[in-house]
Amino acid sequence: MFFHRSGGGVSWLLVGLGNPGAKYASTRHNMGFDVIDRLVEEHRIPQGGVKFNAMYGKGRIEGQPVILMKPLSYMNLSGGPVRDMANYFKIDPETEMIVIYDDIDLEPGQLRIRKKGSAGGHNGIKHIIQQLGTQTFVRIKVGVGAKPKGWDLADHVLGRFGSNERKLVEEAQERACKAVEMILADSVDAAMNQFNKKMENV
Numbered sequence: 001m002f003f004h005r006s007g008g009g010v011s012w013l014l015v016g017l018g019n020p021g022a023k024y025a026s027t028r029h030n031m032g033f034d035v036i037d038r039l040v041e042e043h044r045i046p047q048g049g050v051k052f053n054a055m056y057g058k059g060r061i062e063g064q065p066v067i068l069m070k071p072l073s074y075m076n077l078s079g080g081p082v083r084d085m086a087n088y089f090k091i092d093p094e095t096e097m098i099v100i101y102d103d104i105d106l107e108p109g110q111l112r113i114r115k116k117g118s119a120g121g122h123n124g125i126k127h128i129i130q131q132l133g134t135q136t137f138v139r140i141k142v143g144v145g146a147k148p149k150g151w152d153l154a155d156h157v158l159g160r161f162g163s164n165e166r167k168l169v170e171e172a173q174e175r176a177c178k179a180v181e182m183i184l185a186d187s188v189d190a191a192m193n194q195f196n197k198k199m200e201n202v
Helices: 028-042 079-088 123-132 153-157 163-185 188-195
Strands: 012-016 047-051 054-061 064-071 097-103 111-114 138-143
Touching: 012 028, 012 079, 028 064, 028 097, 028 138, 028 163, 054 079, 054 163, 064 079, 064 163, 079 097, 079 123, 097 123, 097 163, 111 163, 111 188, 138 163, 163 188
Parallel strands: 012 064, 012 097, 097 138
Antiparallel strands: 047 054, 054 064, 111 138
């Protein structure tokens, strides 16, 4: 359950999952990185450099103090940097953290916000759950589409979007940013009501 907090300096930790390096840029698996980059740009979040093997920055979104981070540990080891950052900044992951990542079970362009749950086959989330010892944290899942029949899953998630998907994906990234803003300004429930509706892909 999320509670409104006064401006007492308690921050939110916003985590985008992905893999570091140019060869992974704009791949399906880097959806979380791309949303964080968009939030950084739209809200002019100053870069803080690297801490606990993650790029991070501190600023404000919707009047709330936030810490944005992109783990540099590679996807399958995302939990260590997230745990260390949360501990250092005294973040309670169950009430003060949002994780943004790709989901192959959602079509490109779709969003799904959840307050808790299993990893659902996502290795980055699996490692975060292991390292934090809880499945209760808010996540925003951004659809990247199921792998084509006969494809290797790694080839699919480490591939890039086709031109026909790109517009949907960019719109979904923008809506993921709006979902973060609504969670911070209002509540997780409000964002779920607004953004969990299936979008018509036109």
